[in-house]
Amino acid sequence: MLDISVAYNRYKFIGYEFLTWMWYVIEHDSAQLNHVIPENINFTIGNRIMLQNAVHDAVETITIKGDDAGLEEGVLALKKGALVTEIHLRVTEAEKEWQLTLKGESMNISNLRLPETGQIENRDDVEGAVLEKIFLYEKIVGWMDAVYDFFLKIRFSPEWHDVIIPHIKKWILQ
Amino acid sequence: MGILSSNVSITRYQVMGQLAEPLMETLSRLLTQNAIVEIDDEDMDQSAGWTSFEDPFDPNFTGSSFVIGSQFIFSFRMDKKTIPSKVVNKRYRQEMTKRLKESGKEFLSRNEKKQIKEDVIRELSLRIPATPNVYDVLWNYEKYSLWFFSTQKSANETFEIFFTKSFKLNLVRRFPYTAALELLTDSEKDMLNKLTPSHFME
Numbered sequence: 237m238l239d240i241s242v243a244y245n246r247y248k249f250i251g252y253e254f255l256t257w258m259w260y261v262i263e264h265d266s267a268q269l270n271h272v273i274p275e276n277i278n279f280t281i282g283n284r285i286m287l288q289n290a291v292h293d294a295v296e297t298i299t300i301k302g303d304d305a306g307l308e309e310g311v312l313a314l315k316k317g318a319l320v321t322e323i324h325l326r327v328t329e330a331e332k333e334w335q336l337t338l339k340g341e342s343m344n345i346s347n348l349r350l351p352e353t354g355q356i357e358n359r360d361d362v363e364g365a366v367l368e369k370i371f372l373y374e375k376i377v378g379w380m381d382a383v384y385d386f387f388l389k390i391r392f393s394p395e396w397h398d399v400i401i402p403h404i405k406k407w408i409l410q
Numbered sequence: 411m412g413i414l415s416s417n418v419s420i421t422r423y424q425v426m427g428q429l430a431e432p433l434m435e436t437l438s439r440l441l442t443q444n445a446i447v448e449i450d451d452e453d454m455d456q457s458a459g460w461t462s463f464e465d466p467f468d469p470n471f472t473g474s475s476f477v478i479g480s481q482f483i484f485s486f487r488m489d490k491k492t493i494p495s496k497v498v499n500k501r502y503r504q505e506m507t508k509r510l511k512e513s514g515k516e517f518l519s520r521n522e523k524k525q526i527k528e529d530v531i532r533e534l535s536l537r538i539p540a541t542p543n544v545y546d547v548l549w550n551y552e553k554y555s556l557w558f559f560s561t562q563k564s565a566n567e568t569f570e571i572f573f574t575k576s577f578k579l580n581l582v583r584r585f586p587y588t589a590a591l592e593l594l595t596d597s598e599k600d601m602l603n604k605l606t607p608s609h610f611m612e
Contacts, residue, residue: 346419
């Protein structure tokens with residue numbers, strides 16, 4: 237295995253490609269995700285997306301945020317060759333909603349908000365509350381892992397270059 | 411930031427290896443040995459160590475107090491005293507004036523000034539309480555998986571070093587490359603090592 241810090245920097249592009257592919261899939265082909273997660277789980281883009289474009293030695297960062305923000309600027313950045321580096325997602329299962337920000341280079345999950353859970357009234361409630369939270373954390377992390385695993389399988393298949401890249405290009409140019 | 415907070419951040423790790431048996435006794439002993447040391451009445455400026463999830467200001471690792479369901483749960487606490495530089499400067503100048511008057515000298519040597527500054531910082535350290543930061547840890551021992559409830563660089567780095575020092579186990583952060591290694595077949599791992607970025611717009 238490569239040195240960890242070398243591997244972190246050399247392969248962060250996989251995380252950026254993953255998030256860019258996720259945006260495409262969510263917007264254009266969400267049925268793909270049903271290969272790995274149940275049909276009643278719904279992913280949508282949240283209120284923040286960050287892109288980065290490396291042109292020669294300069295790095296250009298584009299951030300789009302706001303609840304009603306249009307993503308046209310983001311698509312324009314994709315046209316110029318940018319990739320998604322950070323994305324805010326909303327994930328729903330029936331009435332339950334999770335929100336999180338996923339960072340491409342580290343796969344860190346931040347600003348994770350779970351569906352509403354029961355109130356802690358006294359000390360005896362703590363263990364139950366923790367177990368409920370862990371259950372909800374594991375659900376969202378499990379779905380995210382399943383989607384990443386699915387992406388990797390595609391990324392390492394001939395389909396990536398033959399089918400997926402042309403489809404993403406077509407989506408960007410629409 | 412903790413498991414019960416309404417808004418959390420998580421860094422995920424793979425734990426390389428296992429503790430010696432009997433597991434519960436080993437973990438309880440190592441957590442206790444490396445528990446946070448209070449520094450409020452000491453002239454130390456920082457301290458880091460393990461503490462209890464339920465009561466981070468009273469570390470207690472007896473019995474199964476650090477077990478919930480099938481997972482280990484405890485917290486990492488980092489205490490730090492921050493003395494405002496203007497307060498240090500004010501006390502330093504007061505002490506310099508006093509020393510000059512007492513000695514009848516016109517100037518103090520570099521060493522004397524240095525000593526005064528160190529004494530002032532030590533004196534203030536004893537009077538200023540440390541600010542605690544508590545980060546929860548969820549360790550799924552059977553799955554070699556650990557979640558640290560923070561993505562702050564300094565907290566993560568201090569945690570990683572302290573975890574390895576406490577348990578003699580290494581942690582590998584989960585990021586795109588390491589997560590891929592967990593999933594891919596041997597031939598795919600070879601492909602991973604040769605992988606180059608895709609360009610969607612070429």
